[in-house]
Amino acid sequence: xxxxxxxxxxxxxxxxxxxxxxxxxxxxxxxxxxxxxxxxxxxxxxxxxxxxxxxxxxxxxxxxxxxxxxxxxxxxxxxxxxxxxxxxxxxxxxxxxxxxxxxxxxxxxxxxxxxxxxxxxxxxxxxxxxxxxxxxxxxxxxxxxxxxxxxxxxxxxxxxxxxxxxxxxxxxxxxxxxxxxxxxxxxxxxxxxxxxxxxxxxxxxxxxxxxxxxxxxxxxxxxxxxxxxxxxxxxxxxxxxxxxxxxxxxxxxxxxxxxxxxxxxxxxxxxxxxxxxxxxxxxxxxxxxxxxxxxxxxxxxxxxxxxxxxxxxxxxxxxxxxxxxxxxxxxxxxxxxxxxxxxxxxxxxxxxxxxxxxxxxxxxxxxxxxxxxxxxxxxxxxxxxxxxxxxxxxxxxxxxxxxxxxxxxxxxxxxxxxxxxxxxxxxxxxxxxxxxxxxxxxxxxxxxxxxxxxxxxxxxxxxxxxxxxxxxxxxxxxxxxxxxxxxxxxxxxxxxxxxxxxxxxxxxxxxxxxxxxxxxxxxxxxxxxxxxxxxxxxxxxxxxxxxxxxxxxxxxxxxxxxxxxxxxxxxxxxxxxxxxxxxxxxxxxxxxxxxxxxxxxxxxxxxxxxxxxxxxxxxxxxxxxxxxxxxxxxxxxxxxxxxxxxxxxxxxxxxxxxxxxxxxxxxxxxxxxxxxxxxxxxxxxxxxxxxxxxxxxxxxxxxxxxxxxxxxxxxxxxxxxxxxxxxxxxxxxxxxxxxxxxxxxxxxxxxxxxxxxxxxxxxxxxxxxxxxxxxxxxxxxxxxx
Numbered sequence: 193x194x195x196x197x198x199x200x201x202x203x204x205x206x207x208x209x210x211x212x213x214x215x216x217x218x219x220x221x222x223x224x225x226x227x228x229x230x231x232x233x234x235x236x237x238x239x240x241x242x243x244x245x246x247x248x249x250x251x252x253x254x255x256x257x258x259x260x261x262x263x264x265x266x267x268x269x270x271x272x273x274x275x276x277x278x279x280x281x282x283x284x285x286x287x288x289x290x291x292x293x294x295x296x297x298x299x300x301x302x303x304x305x306x307x308x309x310x311x312x313x314x315x316x317x318x319x320x321x322x323x324x325x326x327x328x329x330x331x332x333x334x335x336x337x338x339x340x341x342x343x344x345x346x347x348x349x350x351x352x353x354x355x356x357x358x359x360x361x362x363x364x365x366x367x368x369x370x371x372x373x374x375x376x377x378x379x380x381x382x383x384x385x386x387x388x389x390x391x392x393x394x395x396x397x398x399x400x401x402x403x404x405x406x407x408x409x410x411x412x413x414x415x416x417x418x419x420x421x422x423x424x425x426x427x428x429x430x431x432x433x434x435x436x437x438x439x440x441x442x443x444x445x446x447x448x449x450x451x452x453x454x455x456x457x458x459x460x461x462x463x464x465x466x467x468x469x470x471x472x473x474x475x476x477x478x479x480x481x482x483x484x485x486x487x488x489x490x491x492x493x494x495x496x497x498x499x500x501x502x503x504x505x506x507x508x509x510x511x512x513x514x515x516x517x518x519x520x521x522x523x524x525x526x527x528x529x530x531x532x533x534x535x536x537x538x539x540x541x542x543x544x545x546x547x548x549x550x551x552x553x554x555x556x557x558x559x560x561x562x563x564x565x566x567x568x569x570x571x572x573x574x575x576x577x578x579x580x581x582x583x584x585x586x587x588x589x590x591x592x593x594x595x596x597x598x599x600x601x602x603x604x605x606x607x608x609x610x611x612x613x614x615x616x617x618x619x620x621x622x623x624x625x626x627x628x629x630x631x632x633x634x635x636x637x638x639x640x641x642x643x644x645x646x647x648x649x650x651x652x653x654x655x656x657x658x659x660x661x662x663x664x665x666x667x668x669x670x671x672x673x674x675x676x677x678x679x680x681x682x683x684x685x686x687x688x689x690x691x692x693x694x695x696x697x698x699x700x701x702x703x704x705x706x707x708x709x710x711x712x713x714x715x716x717x718x719x720x721x722x723x724x725x726x727x728x729x730x731x732x733x734x735x736x737x738x739x740x741x742x743x744x745x746x747x748x749x750x751x752x753x754x755x756x757x758x759x760x761x762x763x764x765x766x767x768x769x770x771x772x773x774x775x776x777x778x779x780x781x782x783x784x785x786x787x788x789x790x791x792x793x794x795x796x797x798x799x800x801x802x803x804x805x806x807x808x809x810x811x812x813x814x815x816x817x818x819x820x821x822x823x824x825x826x827x828x829x830x831x832x833x834x835x836x837x838x839x840x841x842x843x844x845x846x847x848x849x850x851x852x853x854x855x856x857x858x859x860x861x862x863x864x865x866x867x868x869x870x871x872x873x874x875x876x877x878x879x880x881x882x883x884x885x886x887x888x889x890x891x892x893x894x895x896x897x898x899x900x901x902x903x904x905x906x907x908x909x910x911x912x913x914x915x916x917x918x919x920x921x922x923x924x925x926x927x928x929x930x931x932x933x934x935x936x937x938x939x940x941x942x943x944x945x946x947x948x949x950x951x952x953x954x955x956x957x958x959x960x961x962x963x964x965x966x967x968x969x970x971x972x973x974x975x976x977x
Contacts, residue, residue: 235259238283241644248618248642253402259285262297290395295386304403308370315346319355324392329384409474416450427456460493467505473513476544497533504534514544534558556581581607604632604668605661625650632662635672644682652684656701694723702731720745724752733757747808750794753777762788770809775799778887843974870970898971908963916951
């Protein structure tokens with residue numbers, strides 16, 4: 193099944209001291225700060241997501257950050273502002289080398305015979321990337337020149353992005369390369385990445401290096417079929433081996449034998465379809481499937497089960513090899529994932545997935561599928577997505593870094609996802625959206641994971657009734673008990689460039705409908721959040737329970753409440769919150785808090801409701817920093833209950849509800865400050881309403897209603913009325929029904945004058961649209977003058 197396009201996603205401070213090295217709180221594990229060796233790059237100490245005790249993936253490598261290594265290059269960061277080079281680096285810091293002879297030098301802490309390193313090269317003027325090489329030197333001697341490239345990075349514009357350097361929002365800057373040394377280097381060996389020429393690339397930015405002792409290749413199992421010896425596949429990669437490997441897989445199923453991929457690089461230009469067979473390699477550093485169809489770019493390497501509509505596959509094991517693709521753009525309808533289809537009662541074990549669209553996009557219905565002990569790197573979209581009726585399935589002990597969308601996701605579109613688990617995974621640097629998320633789902637477990645360094649339009653952990661097909665009518669909404677225990681979140685959450693305000697590290701959304709379930713967040717650390725630590729938005733979330741949670745460092749608030757709900761808090765301790773009032777809540781008593789024992793640092797009565805979003809403060813281990821923020825900050829009023837000055841667009845970023853919406857065009861698009869996103873109501877169902885909560889009663893005298901400015905929108909007249917309320921229950925007319933014309937040639941906007949009657953809630957009721965059978969708004973702007 194082809195995944196549908198995901199349009200317009202999100203519509204789609206470390207402490208003041210080194211307190212992140214504090215002893216464990218409750219049963220939560222303690223995160224230890226990396227320490228920079230003397231006279232090195234002197235990066236700001238920042239907690240590492242690798243090797244958090246008892247949590248996340250157990251990885252086979254020792255990681256070293258460039259900012260703590262010996263170098264004569266230039267330290268960049270820390271900086272979390274979207275579109276800047278350090279914002280996508282691990283720990284938001286890296287080292288740039290821009291002259292011959294500049295280097296970063298690492299000292300091995302354990303024996304290693306292999307290295308992978310994360311780096312960035314500038315894009316080419318044409319947007320197609322550039323190829324270069326960088327020297328690897330061992331104890332000063334040149335060992336090899338390793339190819340590096342920017343052809344898999346540098347995307348621009350809005351979702352689903354493009355390769356035009358003239359567009360806005362450059363992002364996805366980094367890639368990873370790997371190399372083997374040829375022998376085992378002992379601990380204490382100095383390994384240097386050094387620039388020998390700037391002819392092919394003017395600069396090389398180094399983020400980190402992972403050093404590994406790779407075991408010898410696994411030999412052909414007794415009785416196994418060999419894709420080279422028995423079926424003639426080409427291990428040099430010169431010839432297309434797709435048909436030969438497929439023939440081996442088919443024979444393996446028929447004969448009941450394993451199929452072995454020996455050492456080599458194999459050109460595969462379409463899916464290898466597997467069913468009731470084991471496909472095993474010599475190890476992910478040795479057996480590599482790669483390739484893409486040279487003429488049909490919608491085809492590329494992948495190992496797939498049969499689609500559910502074809503009966504699905506079962507009894508499959510994929511083990512000990514790598515799938516390294518050649519995907520350089522995001523086209524959501526292309527099935528160019530490393531692993532896909534429907535695989536029931538099947539296992540993926542120790543598979544390296546890189547440069548494909550998704551690591552694994554699994555389209556159910558399917559049951560009892562496991563990914564374990566694997567690496568998913570440098571994807572253009574999700575790392576894993578359990579989509580459309582995946583049940584009793586697991587991702588565990590898997591390392592995920594630099595995905596183009598959600599790191600690990602479950603999306604119960606139209607068919608329930610039930611009893612799935614994401615456990616003991618490390619998910620780092622999703623370039624868009626969330627580290628880990630479940631969109632709908634019943635009795636879901638997300639536990640013992642480490643999440644770090646969210647970039648934009650998402651948070652670390654997200655639980656939501658969002659995206660098409662997630663609703664209680666089909667049994668796909670969040671339901672039963674969702675368990676999120678013993679997770680560590682580091683530098684998660686970030687600014688949403690559609691909404692123009694921060695998204696929390698742990699956040700909940702009832703966009704499609706309110707969440708009514710039991711959601712247990714326990715024994716968890718939320719560290720150095722870029723904005724709020726906990727965040728509710730887009731509709732009610734009921735049944736939240738926070739137990740034994742440590743919040744240490746938040747760029748804005750401990751709690752950012754933009755939607756109603758109910759929550760209990762017990763043994764929740766917050767420190768180093770940037771705002772003096774740790775709670776931002778403009779829904780008032782709509783969010784009901786029950787406080788147990790052992791709480792401190794996160795509660796305030798009254799909470800803040802300022803009408804403006806403060807710039808975040810990121811303390812990065814004691815070094816103050818921060819961004820300009822999504823809006824220019826203003827000084828908070830002395831009394832948090834005092835309303836702010838009534839200037840500017842009073843509706844921007846406010847909580848908003850609707851009678852309904854089509855596809856992904858939810859009501860939040862009408863208050864996100866972006867004229868190119870829009871709300872579209874349920875089609876063929878007038879009347880339709882949209883209601884914005886201004887946070888307090890305001891004297892609104894003028895509305896400006898906008899549609900997207902693109903010329904593709906034809907002139908249309910929408911018939912609507914405006915009413916106001918102080919309690920969201922009784923509404924009084926502010927403007928009678930009238931037709932308003934939206935003409936692209938004159939800005940595609942209309943102005944509605946109002947009498948200035950004080951109202952907290954403004955409701956627009958639409959009864960007609962000459963251009964489309966639904967209400968449409970890209971922006972609902974409210975002004976006091």
